Amino acid sequence: MKIYFAPMEGITGYTFRNIYDENFPGVDCYYTPFIAATHTHSCKTREKKDVAPENNRVKHLVPQVLTNKSEDFLWSAGALADLGYSEVNLNLGCPSPTVVSKKKGAGFLGEPDMLDRFFEETFEGLRHFETAGRSAVRISVKTRIGMRDTEEAAALMGIFNRYPLAELIIHPRLQNELYRGVPHADVFLSMLGESRNPVCFNGDICTPGDMERLLEAVGKKKLQLPAVMIGRGFLRDPALLRRIQGGRAARRDELQRYHNRLLEAYSAALSPKDALFRMKELWAYLQDRFDGEDRRVKRLLKCRDSAAFRAAADELFAEGTLR
Numbered sequence: 279m280k281i282y283f284a285p286m287e288g289i290t291g292y293t294f295r296n297i298y299d300e301n302f303p304g305v306d307c308y309y310t311p312f313i314a315a316t317h318t319h320s321c322k323t324r325e326k327k328d329v330a331p332e333n334n335r336v337k338h339l340v341p342q343v344l345t346n347k348s349e350d351f352l353w354s355a356g357a358l359a360d361l362g363y364s365e366v367n368l369n370l371g372c373p374s375p376t377v378v379s380k381k382k383g384a385g386f387l388g389e390p391d392m393l394d395r396f397f398e399e400t401f402e403g404l405r406h407f408e409t410a411g412r413s414a415v416r417i418s419v420k421t422r423i424g425m426r427d428t429e430e431a432a433a434l435m436g437i438f439n440r441y442p443l444a445e446l447i448i449h450p451r452l453q454n455e456l457y458r459g460v461p462h463a464d465v466f467l468s469m470l471g472e473s474r475n476p477v478c479f480n481g482d483i484c485t486p487g488d489m490e491r492l493l494e495a496v497g498k499k500k501l502q503l504p505a506v507m508i509g510r511g512f513l514r515d516p517a518l519l520r521r522i523q524g525g526r527a528a529r530r531d532e533l534q535r536y537h538n539r540l541l542e543a544y545s546a547a548l549s550p551k552d553a554l555f556r557m558k559e560l561w562a563y564l565q566d567r568f569d570g571e572d573r574r575v576k577r578l579l580k581c582r583d584s585a586a587f588r589a590a591a592d593e594l595f596a597e598g599t600l601r
């Protein structure tokens with residue numbers, strides 16, 4: 279089974295991906311946080327840097343695009359093909375109200391006819407890539423199971439099944455559930471059973487036990503699951519993949535090296551304030567490694583300069599109780 283690192287806007291940019299992969303190798307594929315493909319047919323500098331081959335050292339990277347227009351998707355797919363990418367992922371999962379109100383991300387799921395037309399036009403356009411001498415690009419999808427009602431999932435599967443997707447990554451929550459509550463495992467299993475395309479599960483895999491339970495449920499239905507995508511679980515426990523594979527938990531020196539490499543890289547690339555902001559965002563997850571260290575973590579999160587932050591982090595790594 280393949281394991282993917284989920285895209286997380288504001289967190290899993292190229293600096294993070296490179297350093298994570300150097301310190302905790304083994305993830306089969308990374309996905310970029312979404313690139314907004316709009317009618318202007320231009321990208322933000324940050325987005326260009328994130329997909330630039332010279333900035334990326336992970337073995338396999340798939341760029342993700344957010345749009346609801348085939349013309350804009352095809353423009354971005356062409357630009358990404360020119361950079362050497364052979365797969366582009368369509369974001370049908372972003373639940374944020376500003377995205378959803380534009381009928382993009384999970385908002386696109388509320389417009390099944392428009393979504394069907396999007397795929398029809400996009401696949402038609404991708405066919406022309408090859409005849410026009412451009413490199414072939416496959417499209418994969420990362421989706422939720424609907425906007426408001428789990429009953430929406432069946433009709434969506436009808437649409438997905440009409441097209442040869444490289445992969446269908448399913449986060450089994452509705453748009454209006456955001457990241458709350460428990461993923462709908464039952465809906466996922468029926469989508470897995472119905473899918474003509476290879477499926478990947480995504481959602482709330484944070485321990486080896488979570489993975490075991492997922493695989494047990496899949497096995498009980500006599501189904502096969504080719505891939506699992508993990509996001510917050512890897513941020514909370516960077517050695518999660520190794521533990522899933524039966525290996526040891528992260529040692530304090532490993533966590534410290536990973537952490538300090540990120541701090542150095544962000545400090546070199548960003549303003550001191552922005553670098554600390556990034557690191558504190560990471561600690562929102564990484565604090566999970568420590569047991570009963572709320573006071574020390576709180577102190578760390580209050581630090582306003584890099585030296586004090588580094589000292590507080592070093593103290594936690596040296597003396598904090600690991601889970």
Ligand SMILES: Cc1cc2nc3c(=O)[nH]c(=O)nc-3n(C[C@H](O)[C@H](O)[C@H](O)COP(=O)(O)O)c2cc1C
Nearest residue numbers: 284285286287311312420449481482483508509510
């Ligand atoms: C801060 C944050 C940013 C995210 N950004 C993206 C994104 O750019 N594209 C995307 O498809 N999903 C995004 N997601 C969703 C994750 O990829 C993933 O689907 C979600 O966190 C559930 O998986 P997990 O429980 O393994 O974390 C984001 C989630 C979070 C919490």
